[in-house]
Amino acid sequence: MGRYVLRRLLQMIPVFVGATLLIFLMVNVMGDPIAGLCGDRQCDPGTAARLRKEFGLDKPVWQQYLTYMGNVFTGDFGTAFNGQPVTELMGSAFPVTIRLTIVAVLFEIVIGITLGVVTGLRRGRPVDTTVLLVTLVVISVPTFVTGLLLQLLLGVEWAWIRPSVSPEAPFEELIVPGLVLASVSLAYVTRLTRTSIAENKRSDYVRTAVAKGLPRHRVVTRHLLRNSLIPVVTFIGTDIGALMGGAIVTERIFNIHGVGYQLYQGILRQNTQTVVGFVTVLVLVFLVANLLVDLLYAVLDPRIRYA
Amino acid sequence: MRGATHAKWAACVTAAALVATACGGGGDGGGAGGAVLSSSWGDPQNPLEPANTNEVQGGKVLDMVFRGLKRYDPETGAAEDMLAERIETTDQQNFTITVKDGWTFSNGEKVTAKSFVDAWNYGASLRNNQRNAYFFSYIQGYDKVHPEKGEQSADTLSGLKVTGERTFTVALAQKWSTFPDTLGYNAYVPLPRVFFDDHDAWLARPVGNGPYTVQSYTRGSQMSLRAWEEYPGPDKARNGGVDLKVYTDNNTAYTDLMAGNLDLVDDVPAAQLRNVGSDLGDRYLNTPAGIIQTLAFPYYDENWSKEGMDKVRKGLSMAIDREQITETIFQKTRTPATDWTSPVLGEDGGYKAGLCGDACEYRPDEAKKLIREGGGLPGGQVRITYNADTGSHKDWVDAVCNSVNNALGDDRACVGDPVGTFADFRKRITENKMTGPFRAGWQMDYPLIQNFLQPLYYTGGSSNDGKWSNAEFDELVDEANAEDDDTKAVAKFQQAEEVVRDGMAAIPLWYQNGSAGYSERLSNVKLNPFSVPVYDQITVG
Numbered sequence: 059m060g061r062y063v064l065r066r067l068l069q070m071i072p073v074f075v076g077a078t079l080l081i082f083l084m085v086n087v088m089g090d091p092i093a094g095l096c097g098d099r100q101c102d103p104g105t106a107a108r109l110r111k112e113f114g115l116d117k118p119v120w121q122q123y124l125t126y127m128g129n130v131f132t133g134d135f136g137t138a139f140n141g142q143p144v145t146e147l148m149g150s151a152f153p154v155t156i157r158l159t160i161v162a163v164l165f166e167i168v169i170g171i172t173l174g175v176v177t178g179l180r181r182g183r184p185v186d187t188t189v190l191l192v193t194l195v196v197i198s199v200p201t202f203v204t205g206l207l208l209q210l211l212l213g214v215e216w217a218w219i220r221p222s223v224s225p226e227a228p229f230e231e232l233i234v235p236g237l238v239l240a241s242v243s244l245a246y247v248t249r250l251t252r253t254s255i256a257e258n259k260r261s262d263y264v265r266t267a268v269a270k271g272l273p274r275h276r277v278v279t280r281h282l283l284r285n286s287l288i289p290v291v292t293f294i295g296t297d298i299g300a301l302m303g304g305a306i307v308t309e310r311i312f313n314i315h316g317v318g319y320q321l322y323q324g325i326l327r328q329n330t331q332t333v334v335g336f337v338t339v340l341v342l343v344f345l346v347a348n349l350l351v352d353l354l355y356a357v358l359d360p361r362i363r364y365a
Numbered sequence: 366m367r368g369a370t371h372a373k374w375a376a377c378v379t380a381a382a383l384v385a386t387a388c389g390g391g392g393d394g395g396g397a398g399g400a401v402l403s404s405s406w407g408d409p410q411n412p413l414e415p416a417n418t419n420e421v422q423g424g425k426v427l428d429m430v431f432r433g434l435k436r437y438d439p440e441t442g443a444a445e446d447m448l449a450e451r452i453e454t455t456d457q458q459n460f461t462i463t464v465k466d467g468w469t470f471s472n473g474e475k476v477t478a479k480s481f482v483d484a485w486n487y488g489a490s491l492r493n494n495q496r497n498a499y500f501f502s503y504i505q506g507y508d509k510v511h512p513e514k515g516e517q518s519a520d521t522l523s524g525l526k527v528t529g530e531r532t533f534t535v536a537l538a539q540k541w542s543t544f545p546d547t548l549g550y551n552a553y554v555p556l557p558r559v560f561f562d563d564h565d566a567w568l569a570r571p572v573g574n575g576p577y578t579v580q581s582y583t584r585g586s587q588m589s590l591r592a593w594e595e596y597p598g599p600d601k602a603r604n605g606g607v608d609l610k611v612y613t614d615n616n617t618a619y620t621d622l623m624a625g626n627l628d629l630v631d632d633v634p635a636a637q638l639r640n641v642g643s644d645l646g647d648r649y650l651n652t653p654a655g656i657i658q659t660l661a662f663p664y665y666d667e668n669w670s671k672e673g674m675d676k677v678r679k680g681l682s683m684a685i686d687r688e689q690i691t692e693t694i695f696q697k698t699r700t701p702a703t704d705w706t707s708p709v710l711g712e713d714g715g716y717k718a719g720l721c722g723d724a725c726e727y728r729p730d731e732a733k734k735l736i737r738e739g740g741g742l743p744g745g746q747v748r749i750t751y752n753a754d755t756g757s758h759k760d761w762v763d764a765v766c767n768s769v770n771n772a773l774g775d776d777r778a779c780v781g782d783p784v785g786t787f788a789d790f791r792k793r794i795t796e797n798k799m800t801g802p803f804r805a806g807w808q809m810d811y812p813l814i815q816n817f818l819q820p821l822y823y824t825g826g827s828s829n830d831g832k833w834s835n836a837e838f839d840e841l842v843d844e845a846n847a848e849d850d851d852t853k854a855v856a857k858f859q860q861a862e863e864v865v866r867d868g869m870a871a872i873p874l875w876y877q878n879g880s881a882g883y884s885e886r887l888s889n890v891k892l893n894p895f896s897v898p899v900y901d902q903i904t905v906g
Contacts, residue, residue: 093795094788095496096418098806099797099828100819102499103513104491113492120792141412141568150585209617212626221620222612225586231437267893313617322613326754327410328788 070345077341081334082123109148142336146291154227155316159238159301170244174251179203193245205238205311222313235312243297255287295351299344391410399605399906404629405618406609408585416488416495416552419703425897427551442709442812442894444546457540464531470557471578471593478480478533486521499553505536534690540847547811567850576602576901586611592673602901631898633880635757638696645882654896655709655809656877661831663799668743678869679724683732684772690764702873706817709894715814715855729772752790753783814858838864
């Protein structure tokens with residue numbers, strides 16, 4: 059187990075370096091960030107040169123990348139164009155997005171798995187058909203439509219919620235945005251669970267458990283669900299990274315000052331330091347989430363072991 | 366652990382409850398003016414220093430926290446004395462400025478001549494990376510303090526001298542009669558000692574001498590400004606304060622206004638313009654601002670500078686149906702342009718409706734003829750370059766091209782050429798890589814005709830992106846700047862503008878309006894010529 063984790067951690071290094079290098083190159087080919095700093099007017103050459111030097115933009119890209127990575131290992135993610143250290147931006151943005159992601163994942167787990175189990179056990183019945191239809195609709199409607207619609211109905215028409223989230227972004231304000239963010243994945247989780255449950259329902263060990271006379275809820279939670287969850291856990295695990303990075307649309311709609319917002323601003327202002335910094339952390343989140351998913355397999359199915 | 370989480374939940378709920386009551390009840394903590402209002406805001410791009418702020422969002426704050434020597438009348442745009450008691454000159458080049466007595470910063474420090482001179486020297490110094498440094502470039506010694514290349518050889522501008530507690534002199538590098546009228550610009554405000562002594566603390570919570578003080582500032586999310594009760598100026602705040610809230614998207618701000626969570630939105634999103642009348646009625650403002658949009662041309666490209674091209678440019682201008690585009694695309698938040706300035710200048714200030722003449726009217730037949738006479742479009746096609754990341758540039762560029770194509774009877778005559786980001790767009794401009802007309806816009810720094818012409822069309826001007834150069838124009842501008850009489854100076858500038866017209870240096874498209882919407886709680890909401898709400902005049906309740 060320990061060796062397996064170590065090997066996985068070592069594998070992360072090339073992925074990490076590759077991903078950051080790619081982002082670094084992509085942001086750099088987009089143009090000259092200093093040119094956009096002075097608005098619809100040319101920065102005077104003296105100031106432009108100094109700013110370029112300050113942000114390290116006067117050096118070749120490979121050198122910029124090396125310096126950047128060197129700094130990252132000492133915890134220095136550079137400075138954003140407004141003079142704020144990127145770590146400070148992260149400190150304010152990540153907690154908000156993590157809360158949003160938690161809400162979204164909770165929705166996925168609670169609603170998605172419950173619906174999946176219910177429909178999987180009643181395959182072909184009206185409940186199953188209805189849920190299937192609803193999930194199909196949810197999957198096909200883009201997030202920004204769902205978001206704007208809910209915002210308009212709940213926020214403006216019925217005034218149940220505030221249409222925008224305050225800067226502190228406490229959990230209760232994130233419920234609706236979290237639901238919007240989770241909606242598409244939630245539908246997938248439902249469908250995945252349903253298929254998996256329906257399949258395993260016919261397996262020998264479930265039949266044995268039923269034959270032993272175990273109570274129904276025990277058969278379902280202990281025997282059926284535990285084995286059916288493996289594909290679902292894989293999906294949710296990889297989804298965590300996707301949710302954090304993909305929150306741009308939801309965060310914009312609901313005025314959430316999280317990772318999506320900072321990334322958007324960073325890209326718009328072509329702020330290499332902000333974009334690369336945030337993406338670096340997101341890559342790490344993605345990698346760690348994947349590792350955790352793999353480790354969870356062993357918990358769910360003891361037959362899977364890591365040497 | 367569990368206990369801690371519970372406590373945190375409780376705290377969050379209480380905080381939310383407090384916020385909710387503060388919103389519903391109008392809030393407390395206000396000064397003499399009473400209630401606090403909330404307004405939408407965008408995250409300032411640069412550190413919030415006077416000489417470093419070149420966009421509207423940061424400028425908005427400076428306008429609330431600072432007062433300079435002059436201030437532009439919110440309605441007429443005329444430069445009026447604020448902290449300046451007298452600005453005297455005999456030769457239009459050397460000025461003696463006397464600062465009024467009795468002004469202090471909100472921390473109690475007196476505003477003296479030194480407060481100005483120190484601030485200006487700071488703004489000009491290359492070492493401080495101030496993006497607006499060129500505002501001081503007219504002052505003697507700028508080339509030493511801010512050389513184009515290499516290290517600076519002086520720390521202070523030789524043209525600035527403190528001559529008394531309340532007096533200082535300014536020596537300009539050339540004659541410039543309207544220089545005093547530019548002193549209302551944010552880059553010229555005075556700064557307190559604490560700005561220099563403890564810069565980080567100042568940035569975290571700016572201290573100024575204006576009608577508002579900064580109560581708290583959370584970067585990227587909110588700034589709370591409160592009325593300063595001891596403010597010595599005549600334009601005391603008529604409300605208790607303003608909470609500026611950063612919005613990720615102006616659509617969300619508008620939704621919040623509709624839901625009653627926000628009092629003022631100073632940028633109505635284009636998508637809402639169709640509903641704004643029924644949503645807000647007369648609580649929607651749509652008033653002229655000092656912004657003009659044009660199409661500029663790359664004169665460094667010989668295709669565009671060769672003989673006869675002025676006819677082609679004029680023809681293109683005639684092929685654009687400005688009326689229709691401003692109505693359908695912009696819902697009348699733009700006005701077709703008929704000169705190269707802005708209506709906010711007023712007739713005395715140099716705005717002259719119709720100066721452009723026929724060339725700015727939609728005349729498809731004549732357009733076709735002129736372009737043919739001028740030798741046709743270079744390569745048979747014009748590509749209008751714009752940045753696609755902000756604003757609705759794609760919409761109007763497509764509309765302009767449509768109009769041109771219809772007029773010329775050739776659907777390949779004009780196409781839009783989008784560039785991904787603003788930074789990339791600017792990069793192509795600064796590196797002289799444009800090959801055809803490109804989007805250009807000018808938001809005035811101060812309401813002077815000089816500001817609409819000199820930076821844009823003077824040889825080597827700071828925003829002369831197309832590198833247009835005309836000796837006659839330069840000469841007329843120099844003469845205008847040396848004129849001691851304002852009316853005569855304006856007349857000279859208009860003469861220079863006629864040179865711009867005759868060569869069709871840039872195609873004027875339309876004047877941009879400022880727009881705002883506000884809640885029923887507010888009254889006396891106005892936008893100044895810079896399209897920024899006049900916060901101090903707003904009353905709540």
